[in-house]
Amino acid sequence: MTRKTSLAANLDWPTILLYILLVAAGWTCIYATGHEEQHARLLDLSREHGKQLAWILAAFLLAFLTLLFDAKFFAAFSIPVYAAAILLLLAVLLVGKEVNASRSWIEIGALRVQPSEFSKFATALALASVASRHNFKVMRLPNLLLLGLLLLLPATLIKLQNDTGSAIVYSAFILVLFREGLHGAILLLCFMAILLFVLSIVYPPLTVAAIIIAATLLLACYYRQPRAALHYLLALLLLFLPLAILLPDAPPDRLLLLAHAACTLAALLLIYLRRVKRVAILLLLSWTCIAYTVSVDRIFQSLLPHQQDRINILLGVEQETRKTGYHVMQSKIAIGSGGLAGKGFLKGTQIKYNFVPAKSTDFIFCAVGEEWGFIGSAAVILLFMTLILRLIYLAERQRSHFSRVYGYCVACILFFHVAVNIGMTIGLVPVIGIPLPFFSYGGSSLWAFTILIFIFLRLDANRLQVFK
Amino acid sequence: MDKFAQRKGIIAGIVIAVCLVYIAQLFHFQVLDDKYKIKAENNSQRAETLYPARGLVYDRQKRLLVDNQAAYDLIMLPRQVKRFDTLELLSILGVSRELLERNIAKCKEHSPYRPSVLISQIPGDRYAVLQEKLYRYPGFYIQTRTLRKYHVDHSGDLFGYVSEVSPADIQKDPYYAPGDYIGTTGLEKTFEWILRGKKGKKVVIVDNFNREKGSFADGEYDEPAIIGENLYTTLDIELQSYASLLMKNKKGGVVAIEPATGQILAKVSAPSYDPSMIIGQDLGKNYPTLQNDPQKPLYDRTTKGRYPPGSTFKPLQALIGLQTGVITPRTLFACHQGAFIGRFVACHDHKSPLNLLDAIETSCNPYFINLFTRVLEAAPNVREGYGEWRKYIEAFGIGEKVTADFDEDNGLLPAPEYYDLRLKTKNWHASYINSLAIGQGELAITPMQMANFTAALANRGHYITPHVVLPANDSLRQRLQQRQVPIAREHFETVIEGMKRAVNNGTGRRARVENITVAGKTGTAENPHGQDHSVFIAFAPVENPRIALVVYVEHGEWGASYAAPIAGLLIEKYLKGAISPGKKAEEKRMIETNLITPEP
Structure with missing residues (x-):
C-alpha cells in the first residue's frame, strides 16, 4: 500500500465542499435578514453580515489551524480538553454574562464566547476516548454509569446556565452509543x-x-x-x-x-x-x-408557563395566540409565504420587516424559506443530509475505534441541531433555542462546528496510518 | 469487524426519514397551502384609514354654524416604548396618572406590536408642546383627526354631538370601524350620511413595529378620503338665537315654520346646552353632568315632549264643526262663566250667548264642548262620531311623526279602542271625552306637531313635511310631501278671522305686532302636576303668512302671560329684523323671567 503523506491529498474534499457551501448559504441569509440599501457594503463591521463575514474568515483560519495538529494529539489530550471544558462551564456560572435570561456567555474584551458551544467537541472527544478503550462494552453497568456521568456533567452545567436548548443537545449522544452497542430497547424506550x-x-x-x-x-x-x-x-x-x-x-x-x-x-x-x-x-x-x-x-x-405554552402550541392543544404562538406563527408565515421558488434574494418582506423574531439566529431558516422557497429549503435540507450521511460514511471507514466514535458524535450533534432547529421553524418541534449550524448568526456556534468537523477531517486524513 | 456495524443503516435511516418528513412538511405549506401567503400580506401591508373632515353646517342665509377644528390623538406602540419621563408627559397631556396608566395597560393588552390610541383628542395648545418633545418618547406618535367647532353657544340638542362609534353602530353599518366618529344625536345623527363623507384608504408597507416603509404598489390601491358634504339648513340663526334667549330659564319649546315651504326656521328646546361643552375630550367630562341635570338639557322637548295643546286646539274644532255642518259661523251657544254640558264646564266672564268668532276670540270652553258634542252625536253613536272627528285631527298630522329629520314622539291621539278599554263599554257618552275639544284629556301633542298644524292653518288647508335641511337633492326632496286637510278653504278664512280677533282684541293681545296682522290662539293647558302651561300658536302676516310658530312655556300659567308675548317678539324679530322700542320693556321682562328656579 502506498501511503500518501500529503495532508491535502488525504483530506476528504467532498465534506469540505459541503461545509463551504453551507457556510456561504448561511452568510447569504444573514445578509438578507439585515439588508438595508445604505449598509450594502460586505465588510461593514457595524452590521451583522459584516461581523459574520469576519467570523467566517476566522473560522477558516481555525479550520486550517486544527488541521495542523497531529492526529494523535486529539486522542491523547481528549480527557484534559474535556476537563478544561467543564472548568470553563463552571467559570461561566460564576462570571458569565446574562443574555436573554441565559447565563452562558464569557466576555473577553470585545469578544463574547459561549463555552457551551465548545464543550460539545470536548465531550465528543472524551466519549470517543472512553468508548475506544480496549474491549469496552457499552452495555456493562459500570460503563453505562461512566458514560452517563460523562454526558450528564456538561449537560447539567449548561442547564444550570438556563440554556435548556444546548443541554438537550447532549441527548444526541444516545444515537452514538446505540451505534456502539447500546441496547435497541433503550432507544425504543426513549422514543x-x-x-x-x-x-x-x-x-x-x-x-x-x-x-x-x-x-x-x-x-x-x-x-x-x-x-x-x-x-x-x-x-x-x-x-x-x-x-x-x-x-x-x-x-x-x-x-x-x-x-x-x-x-x-x-x-x-x-x-x-x-x-x-x-x-x-x-x-x-x-x-x-x-x-x-x-x-x-x-x-x-x-414546567414553566412559557415552556408549557411552547409544547401546547406545537401539539396544537391551545389556539395560537398573539403572545404565545407569535414566534412559531410568524416563522411559519415567513416560510409558507415563500412558495415554490421563493420571493427572491433580498425580497422577503417578513424577514426584512422584522416580523420573524430572532431572524438571524434561531429562526434563520425563515430567510431560506421565504426568499428561496421550497426549492431552496429542500436544497438546504438535502445539503445537510448529504453532509451527515457523508460523515457517517467517513466514520464507518475509520480503522481506529476512537475516530469512528468521534465521527459519529460529529454526525449526531449536527443531525440533532439541524432536526430541532428546522423542525421548530416549521412547527414540528417545540421552540428550543439552539442554532442552525453554519447559518445562525454568531461566532461561537460557527467556530465550534468548524472545529468539530475539522478535528474529524484531520483524524480521517490520518486513517491509513492507523493500525488496529 | 464489530457486531453493531449494521446499525449504521438504522442511524442513516433515521437521518433520511427526518429529512424527508421535513421536506414533505415544507412542500405542504410552501406549495400546497395558500394560507400563509395571505397571512404574510396582512403582516407586511397595512391599510391606513384616511379620515375625511365632516361637512359644515350653514343656516338659510349661508351663515356658518358648525365647522371643524384639528385634534390630535396620541398613539402608542408598546414594543417601541422605552423608559420615559412620566411626570413630564402627564403635565403636557394634562391627564391623571391613573388614566394614563390604565390606558397604557389597555394598549399593551390590545397588542404589543400594533399601535393603539393612548389619549385621544388632545387640544391644540397641548399638542404644540407635545410635538416639540415627542422625540424624547420613542413609541409614541401623533395622529391628526378633526373635531367639531360650533359658532353658536346654544341649541346643543338641535345640532347634536359626535362621538366614537359604539359596537352596536358597527354592527348596524359595516362602513364603521372602531375609532370612527359618528353623529350621535340631533342633526349630526340625522344627516350623518351627508356629513360623514367617505373614508379613504392608504396601503403602506410596514415592518413589525408598524413603521411605514413606503407606499404599496405606488399607491395603486389607495383611495382618497372624500370630505363630507355641507349641510344647508333652513334655520334662521338669528331667530334661533333670539328664541333661545327668550326661553332662557324656562322649560318648553319654540318651533317656527315657513308655512309655504315647511322649512323650519327655528327649533328651540329649553333648557338646552352649549354644544361646545361636549366636544372631544370634554364629552367624557361634561356629558354626565348634562345627563344628570334635573332640567334634562339633553332632552329635546320640541319633538319628544308630550303636551296637552289646551285651547290652541280650538281652531281645529271650529274647522271640523263648520266642515261637518253641525254649526255655522252664526250658531250661538250660551255661557255664563260656564255651562252644564253633561257636566259643568267652567269658563270666564264674557258676553253670552256668543257666536263662533266671539268664541275663538274669548276662548270660550262651553262653546267648543257643545260643538264637539254635536260632532259626536251627528253620527249613529258617539263612538262612530269620535272616529269621524279623529280623521280630521289626524289629517293635521297629529298623533304621528310629522318630520323625518328628528327622533320624534308620536304623541297620543287615542284610537277608539283606547276608550273602549278605558270606559269598559263601546256605548260611550259624549261627556266622557268632551274635554278633548279644549285640548285636554288624554291628548298629547309635541310642539313640532302644534307648529305643523299652525302652518296648515296659515296655508288654509295643507302643509308640507316640516324639514330642517334645504332639499338640494332628490333623496332630500323625497322626504317631503304635501298633505291636504279635507276641509274647505272658506272655513279656514272664517276661523283665521277669529284668530285675528283673538290677537287684536282677545286673549292674545300681547302678541300684537305693529303694522302686521297676526292670527293666533292662546292656550292654558291644565297641568295636574303644578302650574298650568302657557301655550300660544300664531302665524303672520295673515294675508301672506311667512312664519307659523308655537311657543310652549311649561308652568307659564296663562297662555297670555308668557307664550303670547314671546311669540309676538319672535314674529316681529323675524319679519321686521328688529324689536321696536315700544316692545323693549316686554323683551327685557321675558328674557329675565325665570320659571325654573323662581326667586324667593
Missing part, C-alpha cells in the same frame, strides 16, 4: 417515552388509557397470543360497560383503569397457573405506561 408524553398532553386520560390497553393487546397478538388478547378484551368490556352504566357520574377513565386492574389481577392469577411469562410482562408494561402517563401530567404542570 416511546416521547410518544406517550405527547399523547398524554394532547388527549384526555381515557383515550390514552384506551390506547395503551389496545397497544398492549395488539402486542399480545403479535406475540402469538390472539386468544388471550380477545378474552382479555371481552372481560374488560364486561366489567367496564356495566360500571359505566351504573355509575354515570364517575369519571370513565377511572372506571376503565379499575376494570383493567381487575382483569390484570385475574389474568396474572391465570398466568401464574399456566406460566405464560410473555403476557405477564406485557400487562405489567401497560401498567408502567399508565403510571408514566399520570406522572407526565405532573411533570408538565411543573
Whole structure:
C-alpha cells in the first residue's frame, strides 16, 4: 500500500465542499435578514453580515489551524480538553454574562464566547476516548454509569446556565452509543417515552388509557397470543360497560383503569397457573405506561408557563395566540409565504420587516424559506443530509475505534441541531433555542462546528496510518 | 469487524426519514397551502384609514354654524416604548396618572406590536408642546383627526354631538370601524350620511413595529378620503338665537315654520346646552353632568315632549264643526262663566250667548264642548262620531311623526279602542271625552306637531313635511310631501278671522305686532302636576303668512302671560329684523323671567 503523506491529498474534499457551501448559504441569509440599501457594503463591521463575514474568515483560519495538529494529539489530550471544558462551564456560572435570561456567555474584551458551544467537541472527544478503550462494552453497568456521568456533567452545567436548548443537545449522544452497542430497547424506550408524553398532553386520560390497553393487546397478538388478547378484551368490556352504566357520574377513565386492574389481577392469577411469562410482562408494561402517563401530567404542570405554552402550541392543544404562538406563527408565515421558488434574494418582506423574531439566529431558516422557497429549503435540507450521511460514511471507514466514535458524535450533534432547529421553524418541534449550524448568526456556534468537523477531517486524513 | 456495524443503516435511516418528513412538511405549506401567503400580506401591508373632515353646517342665509377644528390623538406602540419621563408627559397631556396608566395597560393588552390610541383628542395648545418633545418618547406618535367647532353657544340638542362609534353602530353599518366618529344625536345623527363623507384608504408597507416603509404598489390601491358634504339648513340663526334667549330659564319649546315651504326656521328646546361643552375630550367630562341635570338639557322637548295643546286646539274644532255642518259661523251657544254640558264646564266672564268668532276670540270652553258634542252625536253613536272627528285631527298630522329629520314622539291621539278599554263599554257618552275639544284629556301633542298644524292653518288647508335641511337633492326632496286637510278653504278664512280677533282684541293681545296682522290662539293647558302651561300658536302676516310658530312655556300659567308675548317678539324679530322700542320693556321682562328656579 502506498501511503500518501500529503495532508491535502488525504483530506476528504467532498465534506469540505459541503461545509463551504453551507457556510456561504448561511452568510447569504444573514445578509438578507439585515439588508438595508445604505449598509450594502460586505465588510461593514457595524452590521451583522459584516461581523459574520469576519467570523467566517476566522473560522477558516481555525479550520486550517486544527488541521495542523497531529492526529494523535486529539486522542491523547481528549480527557484534559474535556476537563478544561467543564472548568470553563463552571467559570461561566460564576462570571458569565446574562443574555436573554441565559447565563452562558464569557466576555473577553470585545469578544463574547459561549463555552457551551465548545464543550460539545470536548465531550465528543472524551466519549470517543472512553468508548475506544480496549474491549469496552457499552452495555456493562459500570460503563453505562461512566458514560452517563460523562454526558450528564456538561449537560447539567449548561442547564444550570438556563440554556435548556444546548443541554438537550447532549441527548444526541444516545444515537452514538446505540451505534456502539447500546441496547435497541433503550432507544425504543426513549422514543416511546416521547410518544406517550405527547399523547398524554394532547388527549384526555381515557383515550390514552384506551390506547395503551389496545397497544398492549395488539402486542399480545403479535406475540402469538390472539386468544388471550380477545378474552382479555371481552372481560374488560364486561366489567367496564356495566360500571359505566351504573355509575354515570364517575369519571370513565377511572372506571376503565379499575376494570383493567381487575382483569390484570385475574389474568396474572391465570398466568401464574399456566406460566405464560410473555403476557405477564406485557400487562405489567401497560401498567408502567399508565403510571408514566399520570406522572407526565405532573411533570408538565411543573414546567414553566412559557415552556408549557411552547409544547401546547406545537401539539396544537391551545389556539395560537398573539403572545404565545407569535414566534412559531410568524416563522411559519415567513416560510409558507415563500412558495415554490421563493420571493427572491433580498425580497422577503417578513424577514426584512422584522416580523420573524430572532431572524438571524434561531429562526434563520425563515430567510431560506421565504426568499428561496421550497426549492431552496429542500436544497438546504438535502445539503445537510448529504453532509451527515457523508460523515457517517467517513466514520464507518475509520480503522481506529476512537475516530469512528468521534465521527459519529460529529454526525449526531449536527443531525440533532439541524432536526430541532428546522423542525421548530416549521412547527414540528417545540421552540428550543439552539442554532442552525453554519447559518445562525454568531461566532461561537460557527467556530465550534468548524472545529468539530475539522478535528474529524484531520483524524480521517490520518486513517491509513492507523493500525488496529 | 464489530457486531453493531449494521446499525449504521438504522442511524442513516433515521437521518433520511427526518429529512424527508421535513421536506414533505415544507412542500405542504410552501406549495400546497395558500394560507400563509395571505397571512404574510396582512403582516407586511397595512391599510391606513384616511379620515375625511365632516361637512359644515350653514343656516338659510349661508351663515356658518358648525365647522371643524384639528385634534390630535396620541398613539402608542408598546414594543417601541422605552423608559420615559412620566411626570413630564402627564403635565403636557394634562391627564391623571391613573388614566394614563390604565390606558397604557389597555394598549399593551390590545397588542404589543400594533399601535393603539393612548389619549385621544388632545387640544391644540397641548399638542404644540407635545410635538416639540415627542422625540424624547420613542413609541409614541401623533395622529391628526378633526373635531367639531360650533359658532353658536346654544341649541346643543338641535345640532347634536359626535362621538366614537359604539359596537352596536358597527354592527348596524359595516362602513364603521372602531375609532370612527359618528353623529350621535340631533342633526349630526340625522344627516350623518351627508356629513360623514367617505373614508379613504392608504396601503403602506410596514415592518413589525408598524413603521411605514413606503407606499404599496405606488399607491395603486389607495383611495382618497372624500370630505363630507355641507349641510344647508333652513334655520334662521338669528331667530334661533333670539328664541333661545327668550326661553332662557324656562322649560318648553319654540318651533317656527315657513308655512309655504315647511322649512323650519327655528327649533328651540329649553333648557338646552352649549354644544361646545361636549366636544372631544370634554364629552367624557361634561356629558354626565348634562345627563344628570334635573332640567334634562339633553332632552329635546320640541319633538319628544308630550303636551296637552289646551285651547290652541280650538281652531281645529271650529274647522271640523263648520266642515261637518253641525254649526255655522252664526250658531250661538250660551255661557255664563260656564255651562252644564253633561257636566259643568267652567269658563270666564264674557258676553253670552256668543257666536263662533266671539268664541275663538274669548276662548270660550262651553262653546267648543257643545260643538264637539254635536260632532259626536251627528253620527249613529258617539263612538262612530269620535272616529269621524279623529280623521280630521289626524289629517293635521297629529298623533304621528310629522318630520323625518328628528327622533320624534308620536304623541297620543287615542284610537277608539283606547276608550273602549278605558270606559269598559263601546256605548260611550259624549261627556266622557268632551274635554278633548279644549285640548285636554288624554291628548298629547309635541310642539313640532302644534307648529305643523299652525302652518296648515296659515296655508288654509295643507302643509308640507316640516324639514330642517334645504332639499338640494332628490333623496332630500323625497322626504317631503304635501298633505291636504279635507276641509274647505272658506272655513279656514272664517276661523283665521277669529284668530285675528283673538290677537287684536282677545286673549292674545300681547302678541300684537305693529303694522302686521297676526292670527293666533292662546292656550292654558291644565297641568295636574303644578302650574298650568302657557301655550300660544300664531302665524303672520295673515294675508301672506311667512312664519307659523308655537311657543310652549311649561308652568307659564296663562297662555297670555308668557307664550303670547314671546311669540309676538319672535314674529316681529323675524319679519321686521328688529324689536321696536315700544316692545323693549316686554323683551327685557321675558328674557329675565325665570320659571325654573323662581326667586324667593
